[in-house]
Amino acid sequence: MVSIATWNVNSIRARLAHLSTWLGEAAPDVVAIQETKVQDADFPKDELAALGYHVLFSGQKSYNGVALLSKRPATLVATDIPGFDDPQRRVLAARVDDCLVVDLYVPNGSEVGSEKYAYKLSWLDALTAWVATLMASEPRIVLLGDFNIAPDDRDVHDPEAWRGKILCSEAERERLRALTALGLVDVFRSFEQAPQSFSWWDYRGGGFRRNEGLRIDLILASAALGIGCAGCAIDLAPRRWEKPSDHAPVIAHWTA
């Protein structure tokens, strides 16, 4: 694996042309997709296979849904957090060569204190317990996706306005720290980055035009993988295209 990307496409059917164009330009070896918003029977697998990718997916009607595209064959490992009963399709783990790739669409949480927020925190606790067991036997593991958490104030356009709010609350950040404390590195922060680097901007109020965003799309690598990582960048180009996703893709690369 030379490069791996994550992109919340906000409907794979609405974004298929964007995805195809971007895959042709960026040519990532592995792509974790979130918010496919389609049940498996309607997933555009033939279109993506025609672009040279093996395709795994776990979807549902209208909401959520994840997929993994890979130039090399992938074998499915899990589409659920073991023991966490959840009809929402947010997890896809697969082995690609000697790496375990875990595509995640973390719950948004809606509003601090809400029922959805409690679900988000319990989901994150279950995830961390599972990843702890995985890391005991998987030296080369990467967790990537839409984490719906801005790790710290550098990842927020207006930290004071967002303080304690959903995507930024201390309980969410504490959960993310507990996860990374298992031995994962946020590879984006392993390299010098421009200030005000974000991966998501609300459609409303011209958020992207004003760069009023958050960095909530993350690539977390185990030490054995993180050591060799040669760079990580947010590709802003697709966010400027007509009818874009509200997220930009994030891509990390390794030297061959």
Add this chain to the structure above:
DNA sequence: ATGGTGGCGCGGCCA
């Protein structure tokens, strides 16, 4: 507290 925009699927939910 609300509303601003977008996707799904055709009213209202979710982000």
